[in-house]
Amino acid sequence: MPTSRSVVIGVDSSTQSCKALAVDADTGEVLAVGRAPHTVTGTGGARESDPDAWWTALCAAVRAAVGDSGAPPAAVTGIAVAGQQHGLVTLGADARPVRPALLWNDTRSAPQAAALATRLGGPDSWPARTGSLPVASMTAAKWQWLREHEPHHAAATTAVRLPHDHLTERLTGIAVTDPGDASGTCWYRTGEGPAPAGDRGGRDEAGVTAHGPNGGRPDGPAPAGAYDPEVLDLIGLDPALLPAVAPTGATRVGTLTEAAAEALGLPRTVVVAAGTGDNMAAAVGLGLGGTGLLDHPVVSLGTSGTVFAATRTRPADAGLAGFAATDGTHLPLGCTLNCTLAVDRFATLLGLEREDARPGEGVVVLPYLDGERTPDLPHAAGLVTGLRHGTDPRSILGAAYEGAAFTVLHALDRLLAACGLDPADPAVRDRPLRLIGGGARGRVWTDTVRRLSGRPLVVPAATELVALGAAALAAGAVSGADPVALATAWGTGTGTLLPPLTRDDATWSRITDVLTAATPTLLAGPPTA
Numbered sequence: 001m002p003t004s005r006s007v008v009i010g011v012d013s014s015t016q017s018c019k020a021l022a023v024d025a026d027t028g029e030v031l032a033v034g035r036a037p038h039t040v041t042g043t044g045g046a047r048e049s050d051p052d053a054w055w056t057a058l059c060a061a062v063r064a065a066v067g068d069s070g071a072p073p074a075a076v077t078g079i080a081v082a083g084q085q086h087g088l089v090t091l092g093a094d095a096r097p098v099r100p101a102l103l104w105n106d107t108r109s110a111p112q113a114a115a116l117a118t119r120l121g122g123p124d125s126w127p128a129r130t131g132s133l134p135v136a137s138m139t140a141a142k143w144q145w146l147r148e149h150e151p152h153h154a155a156a157t158t159a160v161r162l163p164h165d166h167l168t169e170r171l172t173g174i175a176v177t178d179p180g181d182a183s184g185t186c187w188y189r190t191g192e193g194p195a196p197a198g199d200r201g202g203r204d205e206a207g208v209t210a211h212g213p214n215g216g217r218p219d220g221p222a223p224a225g226a227y228d229p230e231v232l233d234l235i236g237l238d239p240a241l242l243p244a245v246a247p248t249g250a251t252r253v254g255t256l257t258e259a260a261a262e263a264l265g266l267p268r269t270v271v272v273a274a275g276t277g278d279n280m281a282a283a284v285g286l287g288l289g290g291t292g293l294l295d296h297p298v299v300s301l302g303t304s305g306t307v308f309a310a311t312r313t314r315p316a317d318a319g320l321a322g323f324a325a326t327d328g329t330h331l332p333l334g335c336t337l338n339c340t341l342a343v344d345r346f347a348t349l350l351g352l353e354r355e356d357a358r359p360g361e362g363v364v365v366l367p368y369l370d371g372e373r374t375p376d377l378p379h380a381a382g383l384v385t386g387l388r389h390g391t392d393p394r395s396i397l398g399a400a401y402e403g404a405a406f407t408v409l410h411a412l413d414r415l416l417a418a419c420g421l422d423p424a425d426p427a428v429r430d431r432p433l434r435l436i437g438g439g440a441r442g443r444v445w446t447d448t449v450r451r452l453s454g455r456p457l458v459v460p461a462a463t464e465l466v467a468l469g470a471a472a473l474a475a476g477a478v479s480g481a482d483p484v485a486l487a488t489a490w491g492t493g494t495g496t497l498l499p500p501l502t503r504d505d506a507t508w509s510r511i512t513d514v515l516t517a518a519t520p521t522l523l524a525g526p527p528t529a
Contacts, residue, residue, distance in 0.1 A: 005026070006024070006025040006026065006075065006077045006475075007022050007023065007024060007025065007031065007069065007076045007077065008025045008077060008078040008079065008080075008471050008478065009022060009023070009062055009065065009066070009076060009078070009079040009080075009270075009471065009474060010079075010082070010468055010469065010471025010473070010474060011058060011061070011062065011079065011080065011081040011082065011167070011275075011467060011470055012082050012278065012467035013038075013058060013081055013082070013083040013084065013164065013167055014278060014302075014303070014466070015084050015103060015104070016037070016038055016040070016303060017035055017037050017038050017057070018035070018037075018038060018054065018057035018058050018060075018061045019034070019061060019464055019467050020033070020034040020061035020064070020065040021065060021468060021470075021471055022034075022065040022066055022069035023468065025077065025078070025474075025478065025479070028468070028472075028486075028487070028489070028492055030462075030464070031065075031068075031069035032064075032065045032066070032067075032068035032069035032070075033064075033065055033068075033464065033467075034060070034061035034062060034063065034065035034066075034068065035061055036057035036058075036060040037057065038053065038054065038057055039053060040103065041100070042106065044108075045110075045370075045371060045378070046106055047102075047103040047104075047105045047106040048101060048102060048103060048106065049087075049100060049103060050097065050100050051089050051100075051163070051166050052096070052097060055167060055170050055263075058081070058167055059263045059264055062264050062266075063264060066265065066266070073265055073267060074267055076270055077270065077271060078272070078474035078478040079171065079256075079266075079270055079271070079272055079273070080249070080272070080274075080275045080276075080470040080471070080477065081164045081167045081168050081171070081470060082164060082275055082276055082280070082281030082466050082467065082470040083162065083164030083165075083167060083275070083278060084103065084163050084277075085163075085184040085277040085278060085279060086103075086104035086137050086138060086142070086184050087101045087102060087103050087104055087163040088101060088102040088142040088146065088162075089101045089160070089163060089165070089166045090146065090154075090157040090159075090160060091157065091158060091160075091161065091166075092158055093156075095159070098153050098156045099150065099153050101163065102145070104137045104304075105137065105370055106142065107137075107337075107370065107371040107378040107379070108136070108145055108149075109136045109141040109142045109144065109145035110136040110141075110371070110378035110379065112136075112141045112142075112144035112145045112148065113134040113135050113136050113138060113141035115144075116134040116140060116141060116144065116186070117134045119234055120230060120234065123318055124318070126186070126318070127315070127317060128316050129189060130183070130186045130187070130188060130189060130228060130231065131183055131314075131315065131321065131322025131324070132183075132184075132320075132321045132322050133318040134186050135378070136371070136373070136378045137335070137337075137373055138184065138185065138186040139162065139186065140185055140186035140187050140231065141186070143160065143235055143237055144235050147235070157241065159241050159243075160237065160242055161175070161177075161243060162181050162184075162185070164181055164275045164276065164277060165177045165243050167275075168253065168272065168274065169243070170260060171256055171257070171260045171272045172253050172254040172255070172257060172260070172272045173257045174254050175243035176243050176244050176245070176246050176251075176253050177242075177245055177246070177274070178246050178248060178249040178251070178280075179245060179247075179324040179326065180249060180276040180279075180280030180324050180325055180326035180331065181275075181276050181277035181280065181326075182245055182324070183323045184277060186231065187227055187228055187231045187235070187237065188226070188227055188228065188245075188324075189226055189228045190225070190330070225245070225324075226245070227239055227245075246274035247328075248274070248326055248327055248328065248483075249273060249274050249275055249276035249280065249284070249326035249327075249483070250273050250274070250326070250473045250474075250476030250483045251273065251477065252272075252273060252477040252478075253273065253274050254271075254272055255271055256268050256272060272477070273470075273474050273477035274473075274477075275473060276470075277323075277326075278466045279306060279308060279331065279333055280323070280326040280331060281326070281467075281469030281470045281473065282298070282300060282436060282465045282466045282469055283308065283325055283326075283331055283469065284326065284469035284470075284472050284483050284484055284487055285462065285465035285466065285467075285468040285469030285472065285487055285492050285493065286298060286436070286460065286465060286487070286492070286493035287488035287493040288325075288484065288493075289310050289325055289327040289329055290328060290484065291485040291488070292310070292484040292488045293493075294309075294329070295311050295419045295420075295421060296309055296310075296431060296432075296434065297309045297415060297416065297434070298433070299408060299412075299435050299449060299453075300435075300436045301339055301340055301405075301408070301435070301436070301438065301439025302340055302437040302439065303341050304336060304373075305404060305407065305408035306333055306334065306336070307333065307334045307408055307409070307411050307412050307415050308332065308333035308334070309331070309332065309415060309416075309419055310329050310330070310331055311329060311330050311331075311332065311419040312330065313330065313418065313419050314330055315330060315418035316418075317332070317417070319334070319374070319411065320334050320411065320414055320415060320418055321333045321334070322418075326473070326483075327482070327483070332415055332418040332419065333415075334374050334410075334411025334412075334414065334415055335373055336372060336373060336374050336407045336408050337371060337372050337373045338368050338369055338370055338407070339404050339437075339439065340437070340445075342367040342369045342370070342382075342404060343367060343397070343404050345369060346365065346396065346397055346400040347397055351393075352394065352397050354397075355444055356394055357394050357395075357397040357400075357401055357444045358392065358394045358395055358397075359395065359402070360395050360396075360398050360402050361392075361395045361398075362386045362388075362395075363384070363385070363386040363391060363395050363398075363399040364383075364384070364385050364386050364399055364403065364510055364511055364514040365382070365384050365400040365402070366380075366383040366407075366511075366514065366515060366518065366523070367382050367400045367403050367404050368380040368381060368383070368523065369381070369382045372407070372523075374407065374411055375407075375410075377523045379523075380523040383514070383518055384396065384399075398448075401444055401445065401448045402448055402452065402507055402511060405445070405449050405452050406507075406511045409449070409452055412433075412453070416428060429454075430455075431455075432455060432456040432458045433449070433453060433456070433457050433458070434457075434458045434459075434460065434495075435457045435458070435459050436459075436460060440459050440460075447501075450498060450500065450501045451502075451504045451507075452503070452504055452507065453500075453503065454501065454502065454504075455500050456497060456498060456499055456500045457497070457498040458496070459495045459496050460492065460493050460494060460495035461494065461495045462492045462493070462495075465492065465493075468492045469483070469487065472487040
């Protein structure tokens with residue numbers, strides 16, 4: 001390997017694991033991948049993880065990636081972290097977690113979310129204010145839950161972070177987030193794009209914008225792209241506990257601390273980018289953004305299922321999360337809680353391999369094993385209907401695939417409308433879906449999405465798009481280049497084009513009818529003890 005090669009590290013700190021990619025900063029070639037598992041605990045609606053264990057996993061994954069890359073540690077010039085969104089990390093005066101982090105799929109905060117949605121003008125006002133209606137996954141609802149159920153932990157908290165914020169702070173010693181991940185909290189005010197530097201608050205020596213409760217202004221309402229003081233006051237959260245907001249995820253925050261450099265086995269000169277949330281990083285990895293593809297829908301099949309697109313149109317749909325992208329555009333997104341893991345659970349219960357499935361043939365499965373976020377049914381349980389004596393177990397598994405895929409795709413038309421497009425326009429309907437995530441590698445997942453969507457699919461050849469997006473952010477922090485343009489030049493979003501299949505309207509209608517009938521009685525009530 002040439003000694004002049006610049007290597008950047010992209011980190012994907014997800015719900016289940018940490019992945020670190022060592023990437024050639026010039027070509028985008030993935031030199032090596034390091035992995036380390038995460039542990040999720042909790043029963044019922046609880047889902048928690050130890051933030052210290054995330055750091056341990058990150059160090060192990062980065063060391064493995066660098067060690068396997070063939071590049072000397074001195075060749076590493078930058079690093080960025082993309083993390084699971086929404087998680088509530090609470091730190092005490094010693095900078096250690098006061099309790100395990102509440103994860104995005106912890107649904108105990110559903111009552112708090114419902115109560116918040118009625119305040120500050122009611123449900124119609126929240127999308128216009130923060131981009132999203134409070135639901136159980138949003139960080140604001142989790143902080144409110146903590147105040148109500150564990151006030152001693154809330155009182156002991158001296159810093160509040162998102163998962164990626166926490167890891168970036170462990171790398172640099174600097175408390176910073178980005179607009180993309182901040183927009184998933186419901187206490188950050190989204191807007192039409194980044195304001196001029198003079199309107200975004202003061203910057204510290206690292207170039208990080210210091211967003212106070214009024215975006216750096218002495219008085220007046222919060223501008224777009226700042227923490228919302230009315231929301232923070234409503235949930236009793238002191239803005240001094242929050243990190244500064246960098247202009248983009250590719251903003252250079254600083255370099256590694258001595259302790260972080262030692263833990264990673266890297267020089268202290270490694271540049272650290274602000275980083276972002278996992279969905280925002282995936283968009284970068286796909287080349288979605290202001291200098292790349294706009295209004296092109298993506299379906300991601302992982303622990304959660306998501307549908308999203310980068311757009312210049314500010315979304316205001318209560319059925320979607322109106323996130324900011326990390327580059328100043330918008331990233332409207334529909335998210336489900338139950339996707340690949342839920343379907344794998346059905347395969348286990350049926351004693352089948354995950355690929356041993358066939359179409360549901362009259363069976364309907366709503367695989368809402370962890371409650372559901374879209375539709376907003378936090379207390380839902382899984383539902384199976386349409387069984388007969390002669391039902392093939394493979395059809396039950398196939399119906400679980402269909403139920404999960406339907407739930408993700410159901411938000412697609414709303415997403416397209418949020419981008420200012422007409423979903424019925426043939427030119428829009430012929431626009432291919434980009435299919436990513438672990439499910440995109442499965443034959444049954446791919447066939448099911450093609451059959452239920454009736455659209456062509458592009459399946460990118462790259463498999464770790466979140467980490468690749470993070471690597472592009474790191475390269476941008478090192479060079480000053482636009483990360484979306486870098487990812488586009490790397491070609492990380494290119495892949496195989498699959499032609500459309502005839503849409504399976506019968507299955508779509510059957511699932512719609514079951515969901516409509518079941519929602520009031522079987523899915524909407526609180527969980528039993």
